[in-house]
Amino acid sequence: MARRHWLDPLARKVLQAMGDLPKDPLRVDTSPAPSEETTVAPSWCIDVNRATAEQWRQLPGCSDVMVDQLLRLQQGGVQFSQIEDLAQLLDISESLCEQWRPHLIFRWHGDAPQLPKHSPLDLNAASPILLAKTLPWPDERLERLIAERRREPFQNLADLQERLCLPPATVEALIGRVRFGARPAGPSLPPRG
Incomplete structure (x- = not known):
């Protein structure tokens, strides 16, 4: 049997990679063949x-x-x-x-977004004041959101994107940060001061 080096396994691997120690001899795998119960990697992704x-x-x-x-x-x-x-x-x-x-x-094509830090904001029920504080949107876009949700509650992000003509980056920033619950009630967005 080949003599093993006294160093811990990580140090031995580093020295082998640098050429200061010979590679470990190949070992034959004597473990039993996997049973049918073994989890198999998916055949498609x-x-x-x-x-x-x-x-x-x-x-x-x-x-x-x-x-x-x-x-x-x-x-x-x-x-x-x-x-x-x-x-x-x-x-x-x-x-x-x-x-x-x-x-x-999940392969990201472009710059990766930041993950959400707060509980999701209900875009169909949040008050106009909360929307203005939470969403870094121009007043015109917030007004359109409020008008559209009065007409009919938003169903999902795709519905929101299409009805407000939102750019992809804006929608991506909402993933995990918003939800679509009950229909709102109340006044329109107050002017920012």
């Missing part, structure tokens, strides 16, 4: 930010409504950085989330 409708439909429980919403956001330039974004956006269960997880790859 999708890039969440570039997926086609057919790829989304491969996921168990991914409905046509979900596919439509995801494609609309993708066409609007919106990207996702984590599965929690999808779970919140699509309102999917934890178990479905775990079924999807091995098949999803």
